Amino acid sequence: MSVTDQDWRREQDRVTRVLAEIDKRISVLEQEEGETRAEIVEFRKNFWDDVTVNLDEPDDIIETHATLRQQAEVLSERERRHRQTTGQLKKLRRLQQSPYFGCIDFREQGEREAERIYIGIGSFLDQSETEYLIYDWRAPVSSLYYDYAPGPVEYETPGGTIEGEMVQKRQFVIRDGMIKSLFDTGLTIGDELLQEVLGQQANLQMKSIVATIQQEQNRIIRNTRSRLLVVQGAAGSGKTSAAMQRVAYLLYRFRETLRAEQMVLFSPNRMFNSYVSSVLPELGEENMQQTTFQDYLEYRLGRTFELEEPFAQLEYTLTAGEESGYAARLESIRYKSSPAYVELIERYVQYLGQEGLQFRNLKFRGEIILSKELIYDQFYQLERSLPIPNRLELLVEALLQQLKQRALHELEQPWVEEEVELLDNEEYLEAFRSLQRKKRFTENSFDDFDRERQLLAERVVQKLFKPLRAQIRRLRFLDIPAVYRRLFADPQLVAQLDLNDRLPDCWAEIGEQTVARLERKELALEDATPYLYLQEKIEGFRTNTAVRNVFIDEAQDYSAFQFAFLRKLFPHGKMTVLGDFNQAIYAHSADHQFVFQPLIDLYQEEDVETILLTKSYRSTRQIVEFTRSFIAGGESIEPFNRPGEKPTLTRVEDERELHDKIIEQIRTLQSARYNTIAIICRTASESKHAYEALQSAVDLRLIDLRTTAYEAGVLVIPSYLAKGVEFDAVILYDASAYREESERKLFYTACTRAMHELHLFASGELNPFLLEAGEDTYRVNR
Numbered sequence: 079m080s081v082t083d084q085d086w087r088r089e090q091d092r093v094t095r096v097l098a099e100i101d102k103r104i105s106v107l108e109q110e111e112g113e114t115r116a117e118i119v120e121f122r123k124n125f126w127d128d129v130t131v132n133l134d135e136p137d138d139i140i141e142t143h144a145t146l147r148q149q150a151e152v153l154s155e156r157e158r159r160h161r162q163t164t165g166q167l168k169k170l171r172r173l174q175q176s177p178y179f180g181c182i183d184f185r186e187q188g189e190r191e192a193e194r195i196y197i198g199i200g201s202f203l204d205q206s207e208t209e210y211l212i213y214d215w216r217a218p219v220s221s222l223y224y225d226y227a228p229g230p231v232e233y234e235t236p237g238g239t240i241e242g243e244m245v246q247k248r249q250f251v252i253r254d255g256m257i258k259s260l261f262d263t264g265l266t267i268g269d270e271l272l273q274e275v276l277g278q279q280a281n282l283q284m285k286s287i288v289a290t291i292q293q294e295q296n297r298i299i300r301n302t303r304s305r306l307l308v309v310q311g312a313a314g315s316g317k318t319s320a321a322m323q324r325v326a327y328l329l330y331r332f333r334e335t336l337r338a339e340q341m342v343l344f345s346p347n348r349m350f351n352s353y354v355s356s357v358l359p360e361l362g363e364e365n366m367q368q369t370t371f372q373d374y375l376e377y378r379l380g381r382t383f384e385l386e387e388p389f390a391q392l393e394y395t396l397t398a399g400e401e402s403g404y405a406a407r408l409e410s411i412r413y414k415s416s417p418a419y420v421e422l423i424e425r426y427v428q429y430l431g432q433e434g435l436q437f438r439n440l441k442f443r444g445e446i447i448l449s450k451e452l453i454y455d456q457f458y459q460l461e462r463s464l465p466i467p468n469r470l471e472l473l474v475e476a477l478l479q480q481l482k483q484r485a486l487h488e489l490e491q492p493w494v495e496e497e498v499e500l501l502d503n504e505e506y507l508e509a510f511r512s513l514q515r516k517k518r519f520t521e522n523s524f525d526d527f528d529r530e531r532q533l534l535a536e537r538v539v540q541k542l543f544k545p546l547r548a549q550i551r552r553l554r555f556l557d558i559p560a561v562y563r564r565l566f567a568d569p570q571l572v573a574q575l576d577l578n579d580r581l582p583d584c585w586a587e588i589g590e591q592t593v594a595r596l597e598r599k600e601l602a603l604e605d606a607t608p609y610l611y612l613q614e615k616i617e618g619f620r621t622n623t624a625v626r627n628v629f630i631d632e633a634q635d636y637s638a639f640q641f642a643f644l645r646k647l648f649p650h651g652k653m654t655v656l657g658d659f660n661q662a663i664y665a666h667s668a669d670h671q672f673v674f675q676p677l678i679d680l681y682q683e684e685d686v687e688t689i690l691l692t693k694s695y696r697s698t699r700q701i702v703e704f705t706r707s708f709i710a711g712g713e714s715i716e717p718f719n720r721p722g723e724k725p726t727l728t729r730v731e732d733e734r735e736l737h738d739k740i741i742e743q744i745r746t747l748q749s750a751r752y753n754t755i756a757i758i759c760r761t762a763s764e765s766k767h768a769y770e771a772l773q774s775a776v777d778l779r780l781i782d783l784r785t786t787a788y789e790a791g792v793l794v795i796p797s798y799l800a801k802g803v804e805f806d807a808v809i810l811y812d813a814s815a816y817r818e819e820s821e822r823k824l825f826y827t828a829c830t831r832a833m834h835e836l837h838l839f840a841s842g843e844l845n846p847f848l849l850e851a852g853e854d855t856y857r858v859n860r
């Protein structure tokens with residue numbers, strides 16, 4: 079719908095007026111900020127001038143304390159004011175760049191006049207503070223903008239549902255105070271604007287989608303009811319983008335109670351963390367905590383084991399096909415990530431409640447003072463109906479008591495006397511002082527020499543027993559590695575636990591591999607979470623009660639164990655889980671659409687909402703039409719209608735031709751001035767090989783696990799590190815390398831990273847997935 083010239087002029091006048099108001103407010107606040115800052119500096123300088131420190135009498139102490147507290151309160155009040163002003167200034171400066179991006183005319187039921195509501199990234203009131211010149215995009219009324227076309231509408235507020243009619247909906251692009259485009263939109267948020275945004279070049283960091291959030295994405299962003307929100311979305315459907323907007327929304331909606339550090343995002347790798355870290359600051363919010371599951375495992379188990387990295391496991395599964403033991407390892411990965419293994423471990427824990435826990439001897443000066451047999455007996459004498467962690471608490475108390483007795487016994491031993499002799503002067507002096515202090519308080523007379531000797535002996539024994547006490551408190555007398563190991567070393571036990579007969583056929587070989595690795599103090603990735611889960615089941619789960627919202631991106635790569643674990647770790651955390659089962663690239667990943675089921679099963683039905691995103695925004699229509707043919711059910715993926723060239727497939731005779739043609743392609747793409755061009759390889763070793771072959775001809779960067787941020791230019795990157803991100807153009811290094819059915823999703827994931835152009839090269843036979851693509855969906859270069 080076109081906007082008349084007069085309308086345009088009116089809107090421009092309004093923009094100019096609002097910006098003038100913003101400028102005015104900024105200067106007032108800048109002055110205020112300067113003054114408060116000066117006050118704070120001054121106050122800190124003179125802090126002690128207004129406090130009379132007098133600690134003579136109890137009354138004086140109380141008074142001194144009170145004045146001190148008063149002073150500190152005044153200071154912290156000013157600091158708070160300063161922070162607030164700084165925050166407001168930041169927001170206003172952002173509004174200065176583009177005050178709003180949309181507006182609606184909304185007539186509430188029962189009202190005669192429609193109100194015009196302008197929507198931007200933050201709210202802004204007029205000088206009298208009565209009229210909203212701009213509404214925050216997260217305000218309840220703003221949801222109309224994202225959810226409806228003109229016509230009857232309603233929105234939710236904390237006080238109930240408001241109904242009415244939307245008379246008009248308008249979109250703006252405002253830069254440097256000038257309206258660059260302006261249009262009235264119909265059903266969805268203007269395809270025009272979305273076309274424009276999506277047609278732009280890739281960014282090194284993700285951008286906010288605040289101006290063009292789509293209706294189904296808005297449901298994700300504004301959901302506050304569900305304890306578990308599951309989003310299954312096609313590649314490029316905006317899952318990560320919606321998640322980021324959701325964080326900003328929740329921070330606004332619950333601003334009185336929720337802080338950014340109470341939210342945590344689990345992302346696939348560290349590079350991805352840096353990729354998404356710009357969105358929230360762009361929206362004027364602080365970033366939530368970001369981590370990877372691997373970082374957490376490292377934190378918990380890194381001291382006991384050498385942990386395998388996820389990408390090392392992936393590299394193995396993709397490259398070690400010829401090695402002996404490969405099939406068993408693959409089976410092991412699958413089994414250990416399945417609900418069947420969760421069940422086995424649960425049954426093992428039940429068994430351990432009755433018998434079989436393994437303990438370590440506690441030694442002192444090389445001698446066993448609490449034997450593992452003794453600890454075992456004591457443990458199993460405790461009330462069996464109590465959960466293991468509770469029994470362990472009782473056991474700790476008992477062991478500490480026994481240790482105390484033992485310490486008393488040691489006091490009489492000759493070695494203590496010898497140790498006392500060896501003490502240095504400093505310690506003698508300290509003992510002397512301590513005695514003097516005690517003497518003052520107890521006013522007992524004593525034989526100086528004996529007392530001093532006695533005290534020194536106690537100190538010697540105390541000091542040596544201290545680490546033992548700490549070991550007991552930290553449950554070091556438990557031998558969890560041995561407990562876990564037994565599962566693989568004791569076939570009879572496992573047969574007894576595996577009620578439903580679900581062990582893989584090659585269990586014996588899996589057992590051997592696992593035991594061998596444990597003996598080398600290594601933990602394979604597929605063992606890490608089950609191991610930790612078992613440990614927590616025995617020792618008691620560590621929980622993080624501060625976190626209120628947990629986001630898991632690329633959740634299709636999580637196993638049943640990881641879900642169970644995260645659920646326990648964050649008992650008060652609502653979960654938002656985003657993923658695409660078509661991009662499940664790990665060998666353990668379930669190859670069906672129920673990857674999220676184990677997690678859903680942990681919740682009550684009414685606490686779960688599942689949202690399906692089928693529209694894909696990242697790539698051109700041609701790229702989506704081509705890539706969706708590789709996956710089952712791909713027809714349901716709907717491309718956003720942005721036209722481009724068809725993907726190309728170039729067949730080559732040998733490696734030399736492969737490299738020549740790729741170099742040619744890079745040059746063509748460079749002359750089209752693309753920001754980021756990615757040569758995606760199947761594995762890290764293929765990336766290295768490609769990099770070495772191409773680097774003399776073009777300026778390239780090799781991306782590996784150590785890389786912490788994306789850079790512009792031409793990148794060579796292994797497929798699994800390209801996950802979750804996007805590039806202007808993708809060159810798929812060698813499509814012939816993906817042969818196995820298990821690599822279908824990896825191939826799909828790699829191809830769907832392309833926004834504007836996708837070029838595939840094949841040095842050998844075409845892979846089976848390509849053969850499934852409609853011939854009219856790509857162009858073949860011969």
Ligand SMILES: Nc1ncnc2c1ncn2[C@@H]1O[C@H](COP(=O)(O)OP(=O)(O)OP(=O)(O)O)[C@@H](O)[C@H]1O
Binds near residue numbers: 295312695804
């Ligand atoms: N509503 C929207 N407005 C503008 N751009 C959007 C919108 N939704 C998605 N996009 C763009 O589409 C691209 C893909 O989005 P995003 O990375 O969030 O998708 P995803 O579902 O997480 O993808 P994948 O699963 O493939 O990693 C990004 O460039 C994003 O900016």
